[in-house]
Amino acid sequence: MNGHHDFDHAAQEGNLWLRKLDDRLAPTQPGQSFLVLRASLHVLRDRLTPELAVHLSAQLPLVIRGLFFEGWKMSRTPTQVNNVDEFCEQVSAQLPGNFPLEVPLAIAAVFDVIWTEIDPGETAKVVDVLPHQLRALWPTIARRV
Numbered sequence: 001m002n003g004h005h006d007f008d009h010a011a012q013e014g015n016l017w018l019r020k021l022d023d024r025l026a027p028t029q030p031g032q033s034f035l036v037l038r039a040s041l042h043v044l045r046d047r048l049t050p051e052l053a054v055h056l057s058a059q060l061p062l063v064i065r066g067l068f069f070e071g072w073k074m075s076r077t078p079t080q081v082n083n084v085d086e087f088c089e090q091v092s093a094q095l096p097g098n099f100p101l102e103v104p105l106a107i108a109a110v111f112d113v114i115w116t117e118i119d120p121g122e123t124a125k126v127v128d129v130l131p132h133q134l135r136a137l138w139p140t141i142a143r144r145v
Contacts (some may be wrong), residue, residue: 025105036107
């Protein structure tokens with residue numbers, strides 16, 4: 001049995017993102033990239049307006065889009081997370097208590113993968129609406145203002 005081509009392709013794209021994140025976070029243990037990707041996407045999603053979150057999600061691979069929307073409570077967005085410490089605290093709250101990676105560096109790695117893997121114009125729209133302090137988590141090239 002060969003599986004279903006479209007589903008297999010979606011899973012491969014998701015795994016490609018995780019491998020790219022693994023490369024940026026090396027060395028990591030199995031599952032760490034997945035956990036930090038999911039947590040970072042959730043906190044980012046919740047910081048955006050629903051409309052912008054939906055536009056960003058359209059750029060994500062299918063499996064990653066599923067992570068992005070997992071558990072979303074649209075009526076609670078956007079949150080008022082305005083600085084790196086608050087953002088990192090919210091990401092940390094979704095990670096295991098003994099998470100061994102430095103959270104700000106892990107988030108920056110996630111945002112670097114997003115920047116390199118989806119349309120830079122769409123990513124720039126997201127970065128541009130974030131408070132200046134949060135833009136520091138994104139690659140320098142993504143910060144237009």
